[in-house]
Structure formats: C-alpha cells, structure tokens
Amino acid sequence: MSIIKTFDELKELYAKNKELLSLRECSHEEELSYENKRCRREILVCGGTGCKSSRADEIISNLNTEIEKAGLAGEVTVEITGCFGFCEKGPVVKIEPDNIFYVQVTPEDAEEIVTENLVNGRTIERLLYEEPTISQKVKRQDEMSFYKKQMRIALRNCGLINPEKIDEYIAAKGYQALGKVVTEMTSDDLIKLISDSGLRGRGGGGFPTGLKWSFAKKYDADQKYIICNADEGDPGAFMDRSILEGDPHSVLEAMAIAGYAIGATKGYIYIRAEYPLAINRLRIAMKQARELGLLGKNIFGTGFDFDIELKYGAGAFVCGEETALIRSIEGSRGEPTYKPPFPAESGLWDKPTSVNNVETFANIPEIILKGAEWYSSIGTATSKGTKVFALAGKINNVGLVEVPMGTTLREIIYEIGGGIKNGKAFKAVQTGGPSGGCLPASSLDTPIDYESLQAIGSMMGSGGMIVLDEDNCMVDIAKFYLEFTVEESCGKCTPCRIGNRRLYEILERITKGQGTKSDITDLKELGQTIKDTSLCGLGQTAPNPILSTLHFFMDEYEAHINEKSCPAGTCTDLLTYDITDKCIGCTKCARQCPVNCIEGKVKQLHVIDQVKCIKCGACYTACPVDAITKK
Structure with a gap:
C-alpha cells in the first residue's frame, strides 16, 4: 500500500476495505439457510493472551487444515481477533455470519466444527455456552446474558477485527477521526468536543479529559509530549492489556489526536515488559501506520507531525502514578514527585505533558466520529459513557465487561456475571484494586459511577472488580x-x-x-x-x-x-479440625495427612493430634462422609 496523502484517500481506502468486515457486522436478524453449503463463511478465533495460552494458535492451524481437506478453501477463512471478553470460557471460536459462539474449544474440535457446522449446517451443542442460572445452551453471542447488557465502545473492535491487519481497522472507520480532526477542526474545537462529551480519565482518578488537554495546550514550549499509561498493575486487572492486544490502532490514533489538541509531536506508550503480546501487536500497528503515513511527518498532508515510541516498565505498581511514570521514562527511579507543578506544565523532561491511560484513549476516536452529544447521553449526570471492568473472583462468568455508567453492581454480578460459583452466598465485591474498597450485599444496588462508589468507601479505580463469597475472610x-x-x-x-x-x-x-x-x-x-x-x-x-x-x-x-476464630474458616492459625462420631475408620484422612498427625485403626474413630496439625485441610477434603469439622 502507498502512503495516504490526504483524508479523501483514506475515505477511498475505507470504501474499498469495508467489505472485509461485512460478515462480522451483519444484523443477524435472520437465521441463514444451509441449502447452499458453500456460501461464504468466516471463523473468528480469539487471540488474546488467555486464549493463546490455551492453544488458540493450534486451533487456527487445525481449522485451516480441515478447511483444505473439505474443499472449502476460498469459501471459508479463519481470522484471529482480540479478546471477546468471555475469558472464563476460552478459547472462543465464532462462526460468521451465523453469530454462532463456541466456548472452551480445543484443537481437536477443529474437524467437527468444519464437517458438522460448515459442511452439514449442524450446530455443535456440546461447544455452546450453558447459562448457569437456567441450565440452557445458548447458540448466538447476542443471546448470551454475558453480552446483553454490555455496551462496547472502548472494546468496540476487540473480537471484531484482526489486530495485526491495518486494513481491517480502516474497514472499521479507523483513522477517520484523526483525519477529521486535522483537516476540519482547530485544537480548541477538539478540546471543546472532548469536554462536552464528559469523558473522564479511566485510569482511576476520573479527571475530565478535555480539561487536562486544555491545561497542557495553554503552556508554550518548543516540545510537548503525549503519554499513554499502559502500566496496568492492579491484581486481577487486564482491561488495558486486552485493548492493546485487540485494537492497538485505536490507541495510536487517539494519541495522535491528543497530540494535535495540545500541540505535541511526540508520544510514548509506557507498557509493562511482561505484556509481550500487547507489545508485539503495538509494534506491528506502529510499523503499519508509519508505512501508510498515518504516523510520522505531514499526516494527511496537513503539516501535522506525530510519532510514538514504546517504553518498557519493569512492573512497579507505583509507576502507574503519572509523575512516577514520567521519572521512569526519563531513566530515573520511578518515584512520585510533589505537585505542583503538574505534568501539564512541567512533565517529561520538564516539558508540558498530558498523560492518559489506554481505556481513555480508546474512547476518543468514537467520540469524534459520533459526537459529544451521543457520548454524553450515555451514563449518569456526572459520569458519562461506559466503563470496562475486569470481572474476576468467585463469579461464574469471569471476563471483560463494558457497561454504561450507572449500571448497578447487582446487574454486573448476577446478570452479566451469572452469579456466584458453586451456589455459594455472595459476601462482597472489591472494586478499584488495592486502592479500592470491599462492598457488602447491601451495596449491590449502588450505581457504578465515580461519585457513588466514592461515597460508600470504594472507588472506580482502573476497573478491577473481584467478587468474594462466604468462604472469603x-x-x-x-x-x-x-x-x-x-x-x-x-x-x-x-x-x-x-x-x-x-x-x-x-x-x-x-x-x-x-x-x-x-x-x-x-x-x-x-x-x-x-x-x-x-x-x-x-x-x-x-x-x-x-x-x-x-x-x-x-x-x-x-x-x-x-x-479468636475466623468465621470464614480461612485464617489457618485460628482453625481447628476435629473428627466427629460420624467417622467410619476408612483411614483416608490419615493417608492424606502430610505430617502424620492422625491416628486410629481401620473401622475405628480417628483422632487428630492438635499439636502436630498444620491446618492444611487435606483431611477435611479427603473425608468421604463429612466426619471432619472445621471451625
């Protein structure tokens, strides 16, 4: 492909490429007929970190082999995508345009998917997701409770496009927001639009994005910087990493837009070195964008220059704080500095700098294309738009969810998350990572927005949400x-x-x-x-x-x-294991004990030596008749 010199050339390329996503973006309003078994099909395979670690690459290889065997080469294509969000049930395979959603697929399932589904038109029931509350198999993605209440803006392209192909991002109107901004808007127009949208920083602080950009714009300097904070370090959080793995171009485009807003020509993405897949896809995306002239000098022939460099972090949680992050990029120890001055005035190498996190940037192109009024109509009075959460813990549907601000905790946990695992009782939900709080059942109807969570002792944070049950202390x-x-x-x-x-x-x-x-x-x-x-x-x-x-x-x-007791039975120093009269003398507990603290003959009551007992619980788990108590 040649360099795109004007915005009109990008629009022309979009018109040529949009057919690439036609099967994936169809309405799915009608079931397709299999009378013509050789109609065009696409198989989308989740290529996020979780699914790749569960042999997604082998699934792709086997699918291509089986397609060739079935004589369907040219009729059926296989594409890797970013994360679909349903991490609990990966690897995920989706058949388009049928919208059939298969979960926990293995490489060995490839032959059956091709012969049964593609050739014979029969859905493979055993690979369908089963709703935990009603024990019912669900065929299509849009029918699954996990997705019904979601609204995907930041995650709009994750699970839709191949993140390693810029053609597919352009087919999803990629880089059109950048083109619109640099050819039709002033920096003041742009900042006003972002301010009017109500977008607030998704990294945890919730500071208005347009206001942050306006601060950096007002300072004069020979050089300014845009920094993308991708140092996602909360335990259990994987929102930003998944966006970078599934839709890296959206972040590159948004950083260039932010550069235009404040007058910056250079950007840095500060990302943990332990995220190799996200780093690799960013490298690919940056190379492709430069080759098309969408990063670098004279973008769209307007004289606007902007380029991006990757900087690797070593996994220090404190470097998620913007001034510590800046010090780390400069080569110093990652430590916070006193404010003021704020980075907008004196940041990277003492130059005006604007720092936003990955999710914040991922919203920007869509806001520009659809307008501030559209975005501000979503959410609550003070918290606009959507928020991505990494839903984890004692929950049936672990994964990434994106919901409108104002959605309640109850809706996320019980409707999207499918309730608590193994029928256990809900105890608490921890929001906001190490900086957040633990909220009880009485808070489940709290709407999720910055002010509501703060009012009850927690916070939005970057989006970690860990569900706890009755067994958690x-x-x-x-x-x-x-x-x-x-x-x-x-x-x-x-x-x-x-x-x-x-x-x-x-x-x-x-x-x-x-x-x-x-x-x-x-x-x-x-x-x-x-x-x-x-x-x-x-x-x-x-x-x-x-x-x-x-x-x-x-x-x-x-x-x-x-x-001196732990009601949840978690704190081992406070636990006591006892064998009751229900003991049948099977000796299983004694055989499982790692310290030989259980004595007793076959078919006789056994006894635990409390002095020797290390409270490991092996006996409790092994007992076939529930004769051992834990208190």
Whole structure:
C-alpha cells in the first residue's frame, strides 16, 4: 500500500476495505439457510493472551487444515481477533455470519466444527455456552446474558477485527477521526468536543479529559509530549492489556489526536515488559501506520507531525502514578514527585505533558466520529459513557465487561456475571484494586459511577472488580491488599513506607489470633493519617481496603479478636479440625495427612493430634462422609 496523502484517500481506502468486515457486522436478524453449503463463511478465533495460552494458535492451524481437506478453501477463512471478553470460557471460536459462539474449544474440535457446522449446517451443542442460572445452551453471542447488557465502545473492535491487519481497522472507520480532526477542526474545537462529551480519565482518578488537554495546550514550549499509561498493575486487572492486544490502532490514533489538541509531536506508550503480546501487536500497528503515513511527518498532508515510541516498565505498581511514570521514562527511579507543578506544565523532561491511560484513549476516536452529544447521553449526570471492568473472583462468568455508567453492581454480578460459583452466598465485591474498597450485599444496588462508589468507601479505580463469597475472610482480604501495597511502595514518603507496614503488622496479628481491642482504633486512626499525609495516590488510597472492611464487616474483626476464630474458616492459625462420631475408620484422612498427625485403626474413630496439625485441610477434603469439622 502507498502512503495516504490526504483524508479523501483514506475515505477511498475505507470504501474499498469495508467489505472485509461485512460478515462480522451483519444484523443477524435472520437465521441463514444451509441449502447452499458453500456460501461464504468466516471463523473468528480469539487471540488474546488467555486464549493463546490455551492453544488458540493450534486451533487456527487445525481449522485451516480441515478447511483444505473439505474443499472449502476460498469459501471459508479463519481470522484471529482480540479478546471477546468471555475469558472464563476460552478459547472462543465464532462462526460468521451465523453469530454462532463456541466456548472452551480445543484443537481437536477443529474437524467437527468444519464437517458438522460448515459442511452439514449442524450446530455443535456440546461447544455452546450453558447459562448457569437456567441450565440452557445458548447458540448466538447476542443471546448470551454475558453480552446483553454490555455496551462496547472502548472494546468496540476487540473480537471484531484482526489486530495485526491495518486494513481491517480502516474497514472499521479507523483513522477517520484523526483525519477529521486535522483537516476540519482547530485544537480548541477538539478540546471543546472532548469536554462536552464528559469523558473522564479511566485510569482511576476520573479527571475530565478535555480539561487536562486544555491545561497542557495553554503552556508554550518548543516540545510537548503525549503519554499513554499502559502500566496496568492492579491484581486481577487486564482491561488495558486486552485493548492493546485487540485494537492497538485505536490507541495510536487517539494519541495522535491528543497530540494535535495540545500541540505535541511526540508520544510514548509506557507498557509493562511482561505484556509481550500487547507489545508485539503495538509494534506491528506502529510499523503499519508509519508505512501508510498515518504516523510520522505531514499526516494527511496537513503539516501535522506525530510519532510514538514504546517504553518498557519493569512492573512497579507505583509507576502507574503519572509523575512516577514520567521519572521512569526519563531513566530515573520511578518515584512520585510533589505537585505542583503538574505534568501539564512541567512533565517529561520538564516539558508540558498530558498523560492518559489506554481505556481513555480508546474512547476518543468514537467520540469524534459520533459526537459529544451521543457520548454524553450515555451514563449518569456526572459520569458519562461506559466503563470496562475486569470481572474476576468467585463469579461464574469471569471476563471483560463494558457497561454504561450507572449500571448497578447487582446487574454486573448476577446478570452479566451469572452469579456466584458453586451456589455459594455472595459476601462482597472489591472494586478499584488495592486502592479500592470491599462492598457488602447491601451495596449491590449502588450505581457504578465515580461519585457513588466514592461515597460508600470504594472507588472506580482502573476497573478491577473481584467478587468474594462466604468462604472469603474479609480481614484476610484486607491483609492481602496491604501486603501488595507494602511490597509496591516506592518508600519515598514516611506515611506510606512505614505506616502501611504498621497496618499490615496489625492485620497479621489479628489473623493469628493475637489481636486486641485497641487494634481496631489503631487501624482506623493510622489508616486515616496515611490517607491524609501520603505523597501520592498509592499511599493516599492504600488504607481503603481496611477502612471499608472495618465499616462493613466489623463483626469479622471482632470474631478474630474476641473469639479468636475466623468465621470464614480461612485464617489457618485460628482453625481447628476435629473428627466427629460420624467417622467410619476408612483411614483416608490419615493417608492424606502430610505430617502424620492422625491416628486410629481401620473401622475405628480417628483422632487428630492438635499439636502436630498444620491446618492444611487435606483431611477435611479427603473425608468421604463429612466426619471432619472445621471451625
């Protein structure tokens, strides 16, 4: 392909390419007839990290082999895509234009998919998803409860296009937003449009994007920078990584648009080195964009220059904070700096810099193409648009979900997420990662927006959402997040470096049965002090998991301290395993015990030596008659 010199040339290329996605974007309103068995078909195979680790590449290879054997070469094509979002049931294979959605596919299923589905027109029932609440198989993606309430804007191309083919991104109107901006709009027009849309930063802070760009624009400098924060480090979070793996061009296009807004010609994507697939696809996308003249010099013949460079992070959680990230790009230790000055005035190499995260950028092209009014009509009064969440934990449908702001926690967990695994009782949902809070069942009808979550002691964060059930101990959960924060603290400020470690030590004492009543007061007072005095957002929000669990689950703290017991049966130091009269003397427990602390003869009651017992639970799991109690 030759360099695209004008916006009109891009539009012409779009007109030629849009047929590439015709089968994938059809309405699916009518079932297709298989009378003509050689009609055109496409097989889309999820190529996200999760599915690739479950042999997606082998599935693609086997499908191509079977298509060749069946004489369907030229009639059926196989394409890799980004993440469909339904990670719990990967690898995912989708047949278009039928919209048939197969889950947990293996390479060995390729022959049956081709011969049964493509040749004979018979759906393979065993590969269909079964709704957990009604035990019913679902054939089509648009009929699945996981997708019904979703609205995909940031994820619009994930699972639709091949992320390694720029032709397919252009067929999805890719780079048209950039063309429109640089040929038809001033930077002030652009910033006003983004401001009017109500888009707020999706990295956790929720700062208005248009306002952030306006700050960087007003400072004069010989060089300005755009930074994409792809240092996604929350435990259980994979939203940004999946966007980069499935739709890298949308982020490149949005960064160029942001560059035009503030007067920057250079961009950096700061991404963790441990995300090799996202890095590889970004490299491919950047190379393709440069070859077409969509990155680099004189974009669309307008005189606007913008190019992007990758910078790799080493996995430090604190580098998700924008000033620490900037220091890391400069080659210094990743530590936050005092504000002001803010990066908009003095950021990378002391030049005006605007930092946004991946999901924020992914929204930009669609807002420009569809308008501020369209975007601002979605969501709530103060939180516009949609939000992507990584739904994980004790939930039936683990995966990426994108919903309009204002959707309730209950809708996400029970309608999209399919409820709690194994019929267990819901206990809490942790939102916002290590910086967020744990919310109980009484908060399930809370609408998801920045202000509502903050009002009840949690936060949106970058979009981690971990569901907890009756077997989770909330004191232990708070300790888990504090341990993470202590390990990830840069150590620059005393409240975070020392204060969080003291919080962790108190929690550790409590979970070992050594807590005292004064510990509750100490946790509250020290937690609030750390929030008030820490240098950056990591320290300021680190106590949230403790403060929220103290507020909503005080009874569990009191049980640990007053009764020296863990109601959830999680804290091993507080557990006691006993063998009851139900014991039939089968000896299975004794054979499974790793420390030989169980004694008893065959067909006689067995006894556990409590001094030797290490509370591993092997006996509890092995007993066939539920004769062992855990309390």
